[in-house]
Amino acid sequence: MTGQGLQAHSAPTASEALDLLERGIEADRLITVFGQCRVEYEGRAASSLEAGNRLTVLKPDGTILVHTDTGQQPVNWQPPGCTHESRLEGGQLVVESHRSNPDEQLLVTFERVDQVVVYDGSGESDVTVMGTEADLRDRILDRPELVEAGFEPRATERETSAGAVDIYGTDSDDNAVAVELKRRRVGPDAVSQLNRYVEALESDLHAGRTVRGILVAPSVTDRAHNLLERRGLEFVSLSPDPE
Amino acid sequence: MTGQGLQAHSAPTASEALDLLERGIEADRLITVFGQCRVEYEGRAASSLEAGNRLTVLKPDGTILVHTDTGQQPVNWQPPGCTHESRLEGGQLVVESHRSNPDEQLLVTFERVDQVVVYDGSGESDVTVMGTEADLRDRILDRPELVEAGFEPRATERETSAGAVDIYGTDSDDNAVAVELKRRRVGPDAVSQLNRYVEALESDLHAGRTVRGILVAPSVTDRAHNLLERRGLEFVSLSPDPE
DNA sequence: CACTCTATCTCGGCT
DNA sequence: AGCCGAGGTAGAGTG
CATH class of the missing domain: 3.40.1350.10 (Trna Endonuclease; Chain: A, domain 1)
Structure with a gap:
């Protein structure tokens, strides 16, 4: 089960990471990428983030989150409904998340990939909150x-x-x-x-x-x-x- | 660098996972745990979440996030300032995050741990947003x-x-x-x-x-x-x- | 699709 | 520590 449910690769080359990402996106998996990256966002607003070690999470519903080691909120993100794409640019792994209405895109460029994990996060269950x-x-x-x-x-x-x-x-x-x-x-x-x-x-x-x-x-x-x-x-x- | 900056373990036993977690928390690392877990929250409100495959993120500032494979928001969380603890209970890995003012606690019980990654996410850089x-x-x-x-x-x-x-x-x-x-x-x-x-x-x-x-x-x-x-x-x- | 409102809102700033 | 308002708010519910 774990063999099917999870794939991990430490310190992959950019093309190895790309291969994992493309297959993970295709298979609707939950994907995490640890590595040093730059982030560019343009859409409802615009932002730029210099290189740093971060955790990037790609979800099969089109969500993307870029987390640093502080704060509850992601430092950059895209909401559900986006289309994830990955490619190599100058030997570096690039993840692009795009949506229309509004027209927005998030670009994550990895200067170094330390770890990629592709996970099967399916298996729904509802949360019931009380005290509302x-x-x-x-x-x-x-x-x-x-x-x-x-x-x-x-x-x-x-x-x-x-x-x-x-x-x-x-x-x-x-x-x-x-x-x-x-x-x-x-x-x-x-x-x-x-x-x-x-x-x-x-x-x-x-x-x-x-x-x-x-x-x-x-x-x-x-x-x-x-x-x-x-x-x-x-x-x-x-x-x-x-x- | 990667040897120091990142440790990963696929399909660890509960006690192997506990060891990684304890050392990662001690060393102020960014920690992710993939696995099947139940989640209990009690504090400003209260909630309960049945077993499912999820991604749990622990940050050195006391943040904890539990993500499913859908939605931008975590399904359960605690804000910065919490104290993370991990232990074994009946052979299962339990992560507890607690804070006072308000008195709250989040309990994540893993029925199965698929992957633990301990990462050095330090290296700050400010994000500059325009269009505000x-x-x-x-x-x-x-x-x-x-x-x-x-x-x-x-x-x-x-x-x-x-x-x-x-x-x-x-x-x-x-x-x-x-x-x-x-x-x-x-x-x-x-x-x-x-x-x-x-x-x-x-x-x-x-x-x-x-x-x-x-x-x-x-x-x-x-x-x-x-x-x-x-x-x-x-x-x-x-x-x-x-x- | 647009509008309205809730939220364990989070986050920063100020007193 | 509490109060106040912004947010790329997100998310749910309704017309």
Whole structure:
């Protein structure tokens, strides 16, 4: 199985590396190349990266990642949907990843290849994440009184002219209530978002109807708190986890 | 050089893999592990991932990434600053990455290890990106008439009680002007942001002073356009690239 | 395809 | 350390 599932070659020549890459790309394998390389990107923006020892990852869905030994983010990349090509240029291995819409290309030129690994990374499995905004929503739908005594959810993702309100409902006086959910501490952006929904509802609903806006999140920053007050919006502290 | 810079082992036993990992972590190397693994994460959220063939990357700055053969983003990860540990559990290689603040841990359990590569990825070099928001700002500071004839920039990143305005200046009638820059097509969020700055300036400056808000971006969405009109804000179409 | 919003966002800068 | 905003954000969901 390993013989079919993985091929590795230490310190290959450029043409040996090219051979591995071409066959790996053809066979839809996950490919890693360790080596000293330069990187050029041009597309939505443009960037240039001088020679250094890096890890390049090619995925069968068209993703390419160039990682240094620091940082979680790749130093250069292309998203899924690109076409990988490899060739020799002046005796050096060159990997080119290209896509249209937008027109972009990433060029990785290896001055030295230290290792190539071609791997069969297939075998799907889904990751299930808990503690998301959806969990916070479900928690409130289960127990609306966590927002406020008398609160009654009427709809989730209710469409308005400004976008969809997370939870739309009524309070004990039958006022309309827009609830915006955030799974973590929020800044002014979330308050503006809620404000847009409240204004849209005031405009969409028949005139005179009172619309309250309630932000539900674990906590808010100072500026967000001030903005809430100025906008006449409310805040309820609640976390996605029952803790 | 390659002997020192890179060590690779195909289809190692769990204890051989553990040995490579421990020495690689100790030596601050970039480490990749190919193999069938399960992943458990618990921290800001929680997730669980069943067994599958994946690529795990350990960086000397404490980053850990678990990649499948699709997608640009890792399926599980931990940011820089974590502590990597490796051990055997029931004959299986286990990699644990942990940090405090917030308290999080990622557990990768290998049911089979296909390949371990330990690499010296050092040798820094900076990446220079062009076509960013800073380039758009510089373009306007060079030629303020691109925003409007008579526009005079007075400050960049001018602080207000709502945050920093990208470019603050005056128009030909000596009105205050707040310019918000976006390098790409924008939605309602950017309009709300600009509106917050304009309101803050109206409040901060002496009463009666007219404050105009101008959004500069390549284009806006429909909802953003409507919101601009409702808020009495303006839009100028401009791209970071002179093209 | 475009638009909107979430994210274990990450990252850098500043207070 | 927290707050704030940018990002070549990516990715999901919807019309």
